[in-house]
Amino acid sequence: MIDWSSFFFGEEGLEFLLEISLRTFIMYLIILAGLRLLGKRGVKQLSIFELVVIISLGSAAGDPMFYKEIGLLVPIVIFSIIVACYRFTTYLTAKSTKIDDLVEGKCTYLIENGEFSIENFGKEGLAQDEFFSELRQYSISHLGQVETAILETSGNLSVYFFPNENVKYGLPILPALFENSCTEIVKKNTYACCFCGNIEEIEPKPKHTCKKCEQDKWVAAINSLRIK
Numbered sequence: 001m002i003d004w005s006s007f008f009f010g011e012e013g014l015e016f017l018l019e020i021s022l023r024t025f026i027m028y029l030i031i032l033a034g035l036r037l038l039g040k041r042g043v044k045q046l047s048i049f050e051l052v053v054i055i056s057l058g059s060a061a062g063d064p065m066f067y068k069e070i071g072l073l074v075p076i077v078i079f080s081i082i083v084a085c086y087r088f089t090t091y092l093t094a095k096s097t098k099i100d101d102l103v104e105g106k107c108t109y110l111i112e113n114g115e116f117s118i119e120n121f122g123k124e125g126l127a128q129d130e131f132f133s134e135l136r137q138y139s140i141s142h143l144g145q146v147e148t149a150i151l152e153t154s155g156n157l158s159v160y161f162f163p164n165e166n167v168k169y170g171l172p173i174l175p176a177l178f179e180n181s182c183t184e185i186v187k188k189n190t191y192a193c194c195f196c197g198n199i200e201e202i203e204p205k206p207k208h209t210c211k212k213c214e215q216d217k218w219v220a221a222i223n224s225l226r227i228k
Contacts (some may be wrong), residue, residue: 027061030079053086077180104153111149114162114170115197118213126151132173135159144170161226169221171197173193181219183207192221 060078093100108120110131121131138147138159145167148160171192174179181194185202185203194201195215202208202218209216 008138019174027075030061030076044210045051053082056082061080073211079092084225096178107153107158109148110151111143111146111197113148114146115145115179115199115212116143118193118196132178139227141174141224141226142170142222143192144168144221144223146170147204163227167223170189170190172219178219181217183216183218185218189219191218193217194219 022191035189057079060075060082093104109117109122110126111117134157135146135149140159144158145161147162150158152158163183169190169192171194178194185191185205185208188201188203189201190199191208193210193215194217196210196213198210199221200208200211207216208218210218
């Protein structure tokens with residue numbers, strides 16, 4: 001026979017369930033207070049450093065909710081230390097640019113003048129498909145529409161566009177166009193390197209190496225204007 005009482009309430013019974021409810025409510029209030037002490041910047045957007053702080057708060061809050069051998073004073077002490085460390089670190093980052101760069105990191109230029117900044121792009125370990133998906137959220141169809149794209153320390157992407165009169169040929173990022181890449185050039189056209197976005201006018205040939213990155217995969221470039 002199934003012991004339905006143990007199945008639903010465990011070995012501790014209904015009394016501990018009520019205690020858990022009270023513990024969870026108290027921890028909820030403590031978490032709210034902790035986030036409030038972190039300030040608006042910590043809640044609005046999370047850098048890597050701030051994400052570590054939030055995870056630490058969550059970890060400290062979890063166990064006291066359902067382990068009765070852990071008193072509520074323990075997470076309060078932990079919260080106090082975490083918040084104090086956070087405040088001290090933000091004070092240091094405000095005073096020193098070097099410490100700020102060490103803790104928060106630096107923003108990274110991913111696209112410059114309509115082409116990939118391949119050194120920076122490689123450092124970030126971004127998947128090309130994922131990055132193209134991000135760009136398409138800005139109604140971008142090819143890199144020739146983008147003057148600069150910056151990956152911020154928060155992980156957000158900032159994009160600056162060429163004016164319509166300055167839009168140039170660029171690497172298409174729409175899947176239907178990008179999938180038509182090739183190594184053999186069968187007719188003269190303006191092509192974009194699939195690896196770095198470099199634009200070249202190429203005559204028909206079995207293989208052509210990119211002057212910028214030395215890759216040999218190309219796709220026909222486009223220069224359509226961005227539809228806002």
